[in-house]
């Protein structure tokens with residue numbers, strides 16, 4: 495089984511995955527996946543062990559794309575490995591970072607992943623301590639996204655991003671200006687054949703369209719027929 499949820503923010507919002515809020519986990523195994531669509535913050539500071547133990551001790555495997563609030567120095571120190579068709583950082587056997595611009599086959603479904611976002615609060619943050627310029631994709635990551643999308647003829651089942659496509663921003667908040675990442679996602683959205691697009695970042699549970707869904711506290715189950723159900 496595959497479940498998808500929004501930002502867990504290190505030790506701030508992980509409790510949405512506690513057993514009382516997400517009881518079906520009792521029936522899951524390490525071959526079931528919970529995917530966090532960015533700002534997982536599991537690798538952050540000297541207290542990482544506590545949070546890693548929380549996720550390692552879960553019956554399921556946790557996958558995540560990166561958001562903007564991640565410690566990219568630490569994250570990028572992990573070796574790049576191949577997993578289910580795409581590049582990952584294995585934080586542990588139970589915690590796997592799905593890198594940007596990759597295609598993964600998970601439980602018979604094809605996923606396109608593209609993390610990253612702009613921090614609107616960066617002036618209150620300190621570079622290398624609580625903010626990293628790598629929060630936004632680099633040229634190589636955009637190129638690998640387009641190359642990998644070409645390889646699968648621009649057809650996937652599910653898209654996972656942290657940011658929203660540019661043309662959807664007005665539905666979230668008319669004051670959001672948008673950046674290159676939002677524009678590239680818009681470009682991808684227009685070309686791509688996909689069934690659902692899940693994103694985080696905006697700390698809302700909101701459907702931007704029939705197919706594009708912002709997640710925060712909601713946990714969505716996706717079955718292998720691409721039926722979705724809210725938990």
Ligand SMILES: [Fe+2]
Pocket residue numbers: 501503533561563695696697
């Ligand atoms: Fe966030």
